[in-house]
Amino acid sequence: MRLSRRQRARIFEAVARALLGTAAALVVGVAGFLLLYIAFRGIPGLSWEFLTDVPRNRGREGGIFPALVGTLYVVFGTGVLTVPLGILGGVYLSEYAPRSPSTRFIRLAVANMAGVPSIVYGLFGLAAFVLAAGIGRSVLAASLTLTCMTLPVVITATEEALRQIPADLRHAALALGASRLRTVWTVVLPAAAPGIVTGIVLGLARAAGETAPILFTGAVFQMRRLPDGPGSQFMALPYHIYTQVTSVPNWNRDLVWGTAFILVATVSAASALAAVWRSFKRRRTAW
Amino acid sequence: MVTGLRSAVMAVSAAAWSSAEEGARVVEETSPQGSGRFELRSVSVAYGPETVIEDVTMNIPPQAVTALIGPSGCGKSTLLRCLNRMNDELGNVRVSGTIALDGQDIMARGVDPVDLRMRVGQVFQRPNPFPMSIYDNVAYGPRTQGIRRRDELDAIVEDSLRRAALWDEVKGSLKKHAFDLSGGQQQRLCIARALATHPEVLLMDEPASALDPISTQQIEDTVAELKRSVTIVIVTHNMQQAARISDQTAFMLRERLDMPARLIEVGETRKVFTNPDDPRTEAYITGRFG
Ligand SMILES: Nc1ncnc2c1ncn2[C@@H]1O[C@H](COP(=O)(O)OP(=O)(O)OP(=O)(O)O)[C@@H](O)[C@H]1O
Ligand SMILES: [Mg+2]
Numbered sequence: 413m414r415l416s417r418r419q420r421a422r423i424f425e426a427v428a429r430a431l432l433g434t435a436a437a438l439v440v441g442v443a444g445f446l447l448l449y450i451a452f453r454g455i456p457g458l459s460w461e462f463l464t465d466v467p468r469n470r471g472r473e474g475g476i477f478p479a480l481v482g483t484l485y486v487v488f489g490t491g492v493l494t495v496p497l498g499i500l501g502g503v504y505l506s507e508y509a510p511r512s513p514s515t516r517f518i519r520l521a522v523a524n525m526a527g528v529p530s531i532v533y534g535l536f537g538l539a540a541f542v543l544a545a546g547i548g549r550s551v552l553a554a555s556l557t558l559t560c561m562t563l564p565v566v567i568t569a570t571e572e573a574l575r576q577i578p579a580d581l582r583h584a585a586l587a588l589g590a591s592r593l594r595t596v597w598t599v600v601l602p603a604a605a606p607g608i609v610t611g612i613v614l615g616l617a618r619a620a621g622e623t624a625p626i627l628f629t630g631a632v633f634q635m636r637r638l639p640d641g642p643g644s645q646f647m648a649l650p651y652h653i654y655t656q657v658t659s660v661p662n663w664n665r666d667l668v669w670g671t672a673f674i675l676v677a678t679v680s681a682a683s684a685l686a687a688v689w690r691s692f693k694r695r696r697t698a699w
Numbered sequence: 700m701v702t703g704l705r706s707a708v709m710a711v712s713a714a715a716w717s718s719a720e721e722g723a724r725v726v727e728e729t730s731p732q733g734s735g736r737f738e739l740r741s742v743s744v745a746y747g748p749e750t751v752i753e754d755v756t757m758n759i760p761p762q763a764v765t766a767l768i769g770p771s772g773c774g775k776s777t778l779l780r781c782l783n784r785m786n787d788e789l790g791n792v793r794v795s796g797t798i799a800l801d802g803q804d805i806m807a808r809g810v811d812p813v814d815l816r817m818r819v820g821q822v823f824q825r826p827n828p829f830p831m832s833i834y835d836n837v838a839y840g841p842r843t844q845g846i847r848r849r850d851e852l853d854a855i856v857e858d859s860l861r862r863a864a865l866w867d868e869v870k871g872s873l874k875k876h877a878f879d880l881s882g883g884q885q886q887r888l889c890i891a892r893a894l895a896t897h898p899e900v901l902l903m904d905e906p907a908s909a910l911d912p913i914s915t916q917q918i919e920d921t922v923a924e925l926k927r928s929v930t931i932v933i934v935t936h937n938m939q940q941a942a943r944i945s946d947q948t949a950f951m952l953r954e955r956l957d958m959p960a961r962l963i964e965v966g967e968t969r970k971v972f973t974n975p976d977d978p979r980t981e982a983y984i985t986g987r988f989g
Contacts, residue, residue, distance in 0.1 A: 578827070580823050580824075580825060580827040581827050581829065583785060583788065583821075583823065583827075584821075584823060584827045584829070584889070584892075585829070585839070586785065586788055586816070587783060587785060587816050587820065587821040587893070588816065588817075588820070588839055588840040588843055588892070588893070588896060589813040589814070589816040589817045589840065589843050589844065589896065590839075590843045591813070594843060598829075598839075599829050599830075602830055602831070603829075603830045
């Protein structure tokens with residue numbers, strides 16, 4: 413049977429639709445299964461004590477409060493360092509950098525930094541911050557290490573977000589007599605804020621979940637008190653999971669899955685918050 | 700100096716020169732006070748190695764509407780951007796010749812483009828309000844100039860919105876986000892924003908081409924009202940619009956793609972549209988090319 417062009421086109425269309433639909437369903441399915449599974453395994457371990465108590469019996473009992481606080485400290489430290497530096501870097505690349513080979517080199521370097529394995533950052537952090545700079549294993553050294561890892565993500569996201577802003581908008585500010593700096597600061601950056609915030613949340617979420625960069629730079633197996641400053645060592649959620657599973661015989665399944673659940677829930681909550689803020693902020697755009 | 704230039708220019712483009720004089724004279728009789736008057740002498744513009752406009756000589760009379768017409772790519776926007784030195788921002792642009800605003804060379808070394816742009820406002824083809832409130836959009840220019848006093852800003856905002864014929868529609872909602880306005884309202888907001896620095900000249904690059912007929916009409920009415928106080932240079936692809944709203948019309952044409960555009964004819968709009976000197980002008984206006 414010979415098919416007309418039209419019929420063939422319709423069949424192709426149907427096949428393409430089915431393939432794309434399957435791919436999308438697969439991705440959503442895997443992600444959904446993962447989250448549900450973590451919730452299913454993790455929720456039984458949750459309790460008020462789990463969230464507020466220190467680990468007892470090498471982590472088999474008690475809670476994860478110091479690890480939760482430690483992770484928040486380190487992510488906060490990373491954010492304080494990464495956000496201004498990353499935004500400045502992105503603004504420079506998008507708004508100020510000349511179109512030259514050296515700029516292209518910088519961009520390439522930033523892109524490559526994003527691809528460096530996290531354990532290499534850990535090693536670098538140990539050599540540079542802990543030893544060479546003499547900071548020692550601490551919240552500060554770990555934050556600096558995580559900053560190196562997160563910075564390219566934020567720089568790239570900022571640059572991309574700024575590039576989305578139409579030239580007309582910049583020209584309108586310049587045509588009103590605004591300087592370049594004022595144009596960027598008052599018009600371009602606010603317009604690009606949703607994209608930049610997305611990049612920041614993604615970068616910090618990754619920082620919160622990484623074990624390798626903090627492994628040698630400040631995370632410890634167990635602490636009964638909270639870190640008392642940037643010079644202090646700390647517990648962290650991902651590292652807690654790692655040490656429980658690798659070095660505690662008869663580790664408590666419920667508590668470790670509970671820790672994983674808290675980590676995922678915290679990161680998801682941050683992403684969700686950013687998404688809500690974006691949709692609140694994103695109006696009918698004029699461009 | 701002008702006389703010297705004049706003889707040099709006359710040799711090259713006698714026709715364009717004489718009609719420029721004519722157009723300017725006609726309009727000047729109706730509005731004698733001269734502030735916001737441009738004089739262009741042998742202006743050429745090149746993007747990198749490519750000259751796109753060559754030897755444009757014309758006057759832009761004050762308190763009148765000058766329309767720039769011509770086919771796409773003939774350099775209307777480029778010429779417009781010479782007048783507030785926005786070409787400076789593009790990087791690879793070279794402008795030669797002289798451009799004087801009220802007798803002062805705007806390309807001279809000592810001239811700060813920031814000061815110039817306060818005097819020469821611009822409205823763009825697509826409405827491009829800033830992502831902020833209506834009030835903050837209009838107050839942007841004055842704030843850039845350092846005006847901070849609330850009552851002063853309030854007065855400027857109201858006055859500018861009135862001049863742009865938008866006040867009555869937004870006076871109750873100045874805190875509203877600019878993106879919540881319709882396209883036509885956004886464009887009038889952009890006009891108000893440009894007026895807030897009290898410019899002598901307003902450059903408009905196809906300000907109504909992205910708008911519906913009613914909004915277009917409103918913009919045209921606004922222009923007609925504004926020209927009593929501001930010099931207006933407007934680029935338009937719409938011949939009826941040029942004929943309706945302008946006092947002087949300048950026709951530019953790039954005869955071949957590998958040649959820069961030239962000013963073919965400039966003169967009083969009525970004359971250019973009813974009895975043009977150059978057959979190419981007539982051909983363009985009657986829609987035979989472009
Ligand atoms: N930034 C730029 N860099 C290089 N060439 C440019 C640039 N802007 C414009 N040109 C070139 O200069 C010429 C004139 O462009 P211009 O935008 O001034 O034309 P126009 O008359 O405004 O056209 P339109 O009616 O389509 O808006 C065109 O050939 C264009 O390709
Ligand atoms: Mg144009």
